[in-house]
Amino acid sequence: MKKTKWYGYLFALIMIFMYVMGIYDFFMMLTHNEAYYLSHNYGPQVIEYFTAYPFYFMIFWIINLLAGLAEPLLFILKKKAAVITALTATLAQFILLVLTFALRNRLAVLGTGVALFDVGILLLTLLFYLYCRRQVLREKA
Template sequence: MNIEKHRFRGPWSLWFIGILFLFLYAYGVYDFVMMLGHNVEYYSSNNYGDEVFEYFTDYPVLTLMLWIINIVSGVIAPILLLFRSRWAVMMALISAISILILQFITFAFMNRWNVFGPWVSLFDIAIMLMTFGLFVYCKAMAKRDVLI
């Protein structure tokens, strides 16, 4: 009975990580819509210039697909984590791999560092590392049988 109660509640870190990543990737959805929708007010509020606007004009299909996969799986993973589903591990892995490939392509071939500058670029790298951390956390929770 005590084990079942623990499994239902889960460790406090599960709630913290799940809610943190849900908010993080929910903002990612908002950012995605604003950036690709070419919302001028959003661009100016973030001090993005013409270079960033041009960067997202005719955005390549491959990078667009990777970004969509990252955002969708990044929203689903913490929801599944909060519901204690083992599928959270797979969704977090898909999100982590897609953001890794996306950032490799955009930094190596699309001049991302120079277009966005060091602070936004480092923030994006931090998001990628955090997403890999989410995968590691989900995997650890599955190994401890917190996720079913």
């Protein structure tokens, strides 16, 4: 990839922070940390939602988190694999959201605020994929 501008590094750092927080959230939710639930004002419905969380949904969640953390690191290291990794993170998050909204009643359980936040994460991940892709395409030109 060509020389990265300062805002590319800033975007990558934001993505790292966002996905580190996502990994933290993953462990807090799936270990059923009551203090964490209370700090976010989650009630029994949310606790039940994550207590009975299907393994096949968890696979998409894990893929999203791992690829989401790897993508900005690969970008900073100027690896072209950042593009496919960012696409993988985007697709995993998209599939997870579609499935959980359709099959797990995500909106009713977690609320509009969390739903909008999750869609925002998806959009940022998509934008990062497009940015990585543009950087690689510029190099070919």
